[in-house]
Amino acid sequence: MTEAFHYKGGELYCESIPVSKIAQKVGTPCYIYSQDHFVRQVQAIKDAFRDVQPLVCYAVKSNSNLGLLRAMALAGAGFDTVSKGEIYRALRAGAEPGKIVFAGVGKQAEEIEYALEQGILMFNVESESELELISKIAARRKVEAPIALRINPDVDPQTHKYISTGKSENKFGIDLKRAEDCLKRIRELKNLRLKGIHIHIGSQILKNDRHGEAIDRVLPFIERCKKMDFPLEYLNVGGGYGIAYDVGQGVDITEFAKVMLPKIQQSGLKMVSEPGRFISGNGGVMLTQVIYVKKSAEKDFLIVDGAMNDLIRPTIYQAFHKIWPVKQQGLKDGSVMGADSPLTDANLGKDAQTYDVVGPICESGDYFALGRKLPKMAEGELVAVFSAGAYGATMASNYNTRGRGAEVIVNGHDYWVARDRETVEDLIRGERLTPREVFKG
Numbered sequence: 001m002t003e004a005f006h007y008k009g010g011e012l013y014c015e016s017i018p019v020s021k022i023a024q025k026v027g028t029p030c031y032i033y034s035q036d037h038f039v040r041q042v043q044a045i046k047d048a049f050r051d052v053q054p055l056v057c058y059a060v061k062s063n064s065n066l067g068l069l070r071a072m073a074l075a076g077a078g079f080d081t082v083s084k085g086e087i088y089r090a091l092r093a094g095a096e097p098g099k100i101v102f103a104g105v106g107k108q109a110e111e112i113e114y115a116l117e118q119g120i121l122m123f124n125v126e127s128e129s130e131l132e133l134i135s136k137i138a139a140r141r142k143v144e145a146p147i148a149l150r151i152n153p154d155v156d157p158q159t160h161k162y163i164s165t166g167k168s169e170n171k172f173g174i175d176l177k178r179a180e181d182c183l184k185r186i187r188e189l190k191n192l193r194l195k196g197i198h199i200h201i202g203s204q205i206l207k208n209d210r211h212g213e214a215i216d217r218v219l220p221f222i223e224r225c226k227k228m229d230f231p232l233e234y235l236n237v238g239g240g241y242g243i244a245y246d247v248g249q250g251v252d253i254t255e256f257a258k259v260m261l262p263k264i265q266q267s268g269l270k271m272v273s274e275p276g277r278f279i280s281g282n283g284g285v286m287l288t289q290v291i292y293v294k295k296s297a298e299k300d301f302l303i304v305d306g307a308m309n310d311l312i313r314p315t316i317y318q319a320f321h322k323i324w325p326v327k328q329q330g331l332k333d334g335s336v337m338g339a340d341s342p343l344t345d346a347n348l349g350k351d352a353q354t355y356d357v358v359g360p361i362c363e364s365g366d367y368f369a370l371g372r373k374l375p376k377m378a379e380g381e382l383v384a385v386f387s388a389g390a391y392g393a394t395m396a397s398n399y400n401t402r403g404r405g406a407e408v409i410v411n412g413h414d415y416w417v418a419r420d421r422e423t424v425e426d427l428i429r430g431e432r433l434t435p436r437e438v439f440k441g
């Protein structure tokens with residue numbers, strides 16, 4: 001099957017639209033998303049785990065564009081949130097409150113109040129102190145708070161250390177020993193309803209047995225909860241399914257399902273999963289334009305108009321993103337990450353060059369690729385940075401007083417601007433040249 005992003009006639013398309021056409025309309029840098037990819041990936045998870053009819057709660061943090069959230073809500077997805085703001089976004093996009101889960105190690109009283117008021121499915125509780133606070137607020141509101149305990153199973157997800165969350169040294173979740181004490185406390189506190197057990201061990205996991213090992217670690221605890229008559233209904237297995245950032249990478253979701261399904265069935269609980277990157281990652285590209293080609297004594301630089309404020313993953317995770325010109329004469333047709341991908345060394349062309357692809361920001365860490373062999377490029381050319389749909393726009397900032405780029409959703413033969421490019425006026429909103437009010441110290 002042709003992927004959303006593919007080359008045809010030497011040009012990059014998103015679904016049925018040449019992306020150069022979008023750049024002409026909205027300028028660069030910009031994010032371009034395929035709505036179909038997002039919806040299809042939700043369905044792929046439902047299909048892979050169909051034996052247990054999972055509730056797929058899309059992780060809003062990976063890409064929180066309202067237009068995309070709406071498309072997923074219409075496709076029946078639930079949402080995994082980590083702040084009041086994300087709950088608000090999901091609801092604005094049409095989410096059913098009863099399909100929203102709320103995780104995070106630092107939930108504040110105001111956020112807990114809001115989530116209770118909206119009637120979310122569950123809080124994923126990450127500490128004893130949080131149990132106490134949720135209970136106090138629920139008691140005041142005279143309601144029973146639905147909770148899941150987030151267990152830290154001490155499993156190595158074998159991923160980048162910044163996105164590893166399931167090892168004992170990580171700040172997330174409650175270790176199994178302390179979780180036993182939590183059960184006693186939940187018993188004493190009358191207004192908590194323990195509905196689930198939650199695990200999320202990390203992100204961009206490419207080994208298909210890591211989730212299975214984590215589930216194995218919590219199965220005995222689930223049995224204990226049941227024996228103690230807690231009304232458990234859900235096993236939330238988290239997200240973290242890895243994707244292809246380069247041709248030939250990635251794991252088929254059915255490979256994860258093969259390992260996980262028997263263990264989920266053994267638990268006797270309904271499955272919830274919280275994938276983010278798997279749904280959004282290859283659903284987006286960042287489009288940028290070459291401003292200058294600069295030669296130094298040692299290197300050739302492509303200085304592009306996108307920067308680390310637009311996409312920070314290479315800088316903070318040393319992440320690899322496939323990069324390729326949007327147009328290349330004679331390039332064969334094929335999907336960007338597919339088995340038929342034309343983006344291989346064999347197709348670099350006879351004048352291939354090695355470049356550092358860098359942005360205009362005043363930091364040497366402002367780069368998208370270092371020492372990357374690419375087809376020869378010229379000033380003014382459009383360049384696509386692939387697999388930018390996850391943790392791209394949501395991690396963007398205004399560093400160097402740069403407005404965040406437009407976000408565009410492609411839907412078949414049409415596209416629309418789902419987020420306007422920020423203007424300088426947008427950036428200084430809320431700032432003052434002189435005091436509006438002066439307070440005595």
Ligand SMILES: Cc1ncc(COP(=O)(O)O)c(C=O)c1O
Pocket residue numbers: 059062080103104200202203204238239240241274275276277278390
């Ligand atoms: C609790 C929780 N669930 C789900 C996710 C989504 O992870 P991914 O995008 O790797 O699927 C995250 C990401 O950090 C998370 O912290």
